Amino acid sequence: MLQQNSLIKAADLLSKSSFTVAFTGAGISVESGIPPFRGPGGIWNQYDPKVLDLNYFHLHPQESWIVIKEIFYDFFQNIEPNPAHKTLALWESQNSVNVVITQNIDHLHQKAGSQNVIDFHGNAHRLVCLSCHWKTEDFQSLLKNLPPLCPKCGEILKPDFVFFGENIPQLAYQNAFEAAQKAEVFIIIGTSGEVSPANQIPVIAKQNGAVIIEINNDKSLYTNNLTDIYLSGKASEILLALQHIINENNKNHYHA
Ligand code: APR
Ligand code: ZN
Numbered sequence: 001m002l003q004q005n006s007l008i009k010a011a012d013l014l015s016k017s018s019f020t021v022a023f024t025g026a027g028i029s030v031e032s033g034i035p036p037f038r039g040p041g042g043i044w045n046q047y048d049p050k051v052l053d054l055n056y057f058h059l060h061p062q063e064s065w066i067v068i069k070e071i072f073y074d075f076f077q078n079i080e081p082n083p084a085h086k087t088l089a090l091w092e093s094q095n096s097v098n099v100v101i102t103q104n105i106d107h108l109h110q111k112a113g114s115q116n117v118i119d120f121h122g123n124a125h126r127l128v129c130l131s132c133h134w135k136t137e138d139f140q141s142l143l144k145n146l147p148p149l150c151p152k153c154g155e156i157l158k159p160d161f162v163f164f165g166e167n168i169p170q171l172a173y174q175n176a177f178e179a180a181q182k183a184e185v186f187i188i189i190g191t192s193g194e195v196s197p198a199n200q201i202p203v204i205a206k207q208n209g210a211v212i213i214e215i216n217n218d219k220s221l222y223t224n225n226l227t228d229i230y231l232s233g234k235a236s237e238i239l240l241a242l243q244h245i246i247n248e249n250n251k252n253h254y255h256a
Contacts, residue, residue: 007241014096020096021101025102026103026191027235038192047067049164085111087239087243088239107125119172120168120176122160124159124160126160127148127157128160129155168198180210186213188220189215193220215235
């Protein structure tokens, strides 16, 4: 299918769907200036992902925190949602997206105005104590000395996002798989599909009858097996192109 035909088909499916789920990965935030994890310019080409391994973090909290601070608290400062996040928020306000499931921890969907967001991998905006489970969102001063320590009990604080070797927050897990089961249209945006169990969410959607639309500027593990309609390009370009087609269709409809 030519890309224009695919875009028209996808826009049509989105307009008719009564339950649409968007599933996003690092690629949707690339245009906000956040590098992806894998592929060209990927964070894991430059840093060793072992610092996000829970066992390693326990054994080497200071070394891990120096890297974690650089990646997730220095790079990620002053980032803003891009048109891809904003289009999903607009569609939610128009009832054409029901749930956003994100693997990202950057909070950009919420900042763009999406309300029904499942943070499958937690969030960087909170730190949590590994011992007494105290949580805080006001932690800038605690990051002056690494590793940051819990003011209540003195134990090490960890970002409240999911490390390798750690369980997915139970509610997020349950809500994500429930939404996937209900989806009529399931849009995958900017994820390589390499990280489990998140990468099983689209599989469950497909098994339960969802049409899978995928937006990625490169191929992912889904493209040749799970995806029904593949839209090749940057997340914001493709979402704006879809929005344009939906607008035109609505105009024609109202003026007919
Ligand atoms: N628009 C659309 N897709 C893009 C863009 C863009 N502008 N830029 C990159 N991509 C695509 C890449 O082609 C790739 O398929 O986004 C995907 C990013 O893949 P990863 O870096 O592997 O990110 P993600 O799938 O979100 O990683 C999953 O891995 O390290 C963990 O916990 C971390 O949540 C993360 C998980
Ligand atoms: Zn504590």
